[in-house]
Amino acid sequence: MKKYIIITFMLFSTIITSLAQEKEPVRAEVDHLTDSVVTEGKALYRSEWASWHGTDVFLAKCKEKQNQIGGYVSYETPTNLVNTFYSKGEKPVTIGVITFGKDFNVQNYQLDTVTRQLNTIEKDLFTLRAAAFKILRTDTTFKQYSGTTFNVIPFINKGIKRVYILSAPTSSGIILFGNDYLLDVNYKNEVASIKRIHNSLISTDTKKNDVKAIFHTHIPGKDEIMSATDICTMMLYEKENNVKQSYVMSRKYVSIWNAKDDQLVVLTKQAWDRINNDQKARHPDKQ
Numbered sequence: 682m683k684k685y686i687i688i689t690f691m692l693f694s695t696i697i698t699s700l701a702q703e704k705e706p707v708r709a710e711v712d713h714l715t716d717s718v719v720t721e722g723k724a725l726y727r728s729e730w731a732s733w734h735g736t737d738v739f740l741a742k743c744k745e746k747q748n749q750i751g752g753y754v755s756y757e758t759p760t761n762l763v764n765t766f767y768s769k770g771e772k773p774v775t776i777g778v779i780t781f782g783k784d785f786n787v788q789n790y791q792l793d794t795v796t797r798q799l800n801t802i803e804k805d806l807f808t809l810r811a812a813a814f815k816i817l818r819t820d821t822t823f824k825q826y827s828g829t830t831f832n833v834i835p836f837i838n839k840g841i842k843r844v845y846i847l848s849a850p851t852s853s854g855i856i857l858f859g860n861d862y863l864l865d866v867n868y869k870n871e872v873a874s875i876k877r878i879h880n881s882l883i884s885t886d887t888k889k890n891d892v893k894a895i896f897h898t899h900i901p902g903k904d905e906i907m908s909a910t911d912i913c914t915m916m917l918y919e920k921e922n923n924v925k926q927s928y929v930m931s932r933k934y935v936s937i938w939n940a941k942d943d944q945l946v947v948l949t950k951q952a953w954d955r956i957n958n959d960q961k962a963r964h965p966d967k968q
Contacts, residue, residue: 706949714906714934718904718907718909718945719944721838722908725910725913728836730762731755731756731763732834734764735790739777743777750767751770754806754807761781761782761783764778765777766778774796774798775796776796777793808870809835809842809844812864822875822877823846824860825848826882829851829857831848832847833845843864843866844863845862846863847910855887856895856918856924858883858897858911880900887924896927896929900931901932907947916943920940924940926939927940934947935949
């Protein structure tokens with residue numbers, strides 16, 4: 682019996698040790714994750730950029746049509762970013778289309794107010810948006826915080842249809858990460874599943890203009906690296922709020938977003954620890 686207990690204890694100790702010394706992910710795995718999320722995040726940003734600035738143009742140039750607004754959608758073509766405002770009702774028509782160049786110059790746009798039927802991609806986005814608003818009103822998964830509003834983004838990237846729902850601040854000088862959702866849809870453009878991307882809301886006040894970096898964590902069960910919504914949020918707010926970097930830490934990875942060149946660097950947790958330990962050894966006086 683005593684021998685059996687000793688052997689069992691040794692096996693248990695071996696299992697615990699192997700779990701504690703988790704194998705470091707290979708670089709190819711890290712790069713694949715990084716490329717995928719950056720592609721999605723930047724595409725999401727381009728959609729939101731068109732919506733932000735298209736709304737400014739439409740509200741400034743088409744005041745007489747504002748009571749006709751049923752909603753808007755944004756999408757990307759090979760050469761342009763397009764923001765379409767449509768009329769109210771189940772079969773809307775366009776009431777204003779703002780087309781931007783891909784130079785991200787807010788002055789480089791064309792405004793078309795000729796009424797027409799929605800094109801194929803606009804119809805799909807309209808249907809996705811309507812489905813999202815329907816479930817947003819009825820499903821208790823969604824939680825809205827004071828001082829925020831939900832931003833519903835119907836999104837088609839490389840033929841894959843989905844809807845992102847982000848929490849946006851209702852006042853300037855605030856950057857919000859979290860309380861965001863991803864809605865997958867089926868071939869009928871119906872919501873098939875809801876994913877909470879973050880479990881909570883992280884709010885950063887940048888009014889004093891001295892926030893150079895923003896940190897938050899991703900708990901086990903959530904995205905291991907910075908999410909597409911994290912990247913989109915940084916790109917939308919980083920310049921006007923003078924934020925230089927954003928960090929996301931998870932069990933496996935440390936993600937670092939650099940605002941200067943809009944690039945994501947992802948390190949394994951082991952590599953991050955090695956760098957920190959090396960810096961401590963080189964500069965013990967700074968500890």
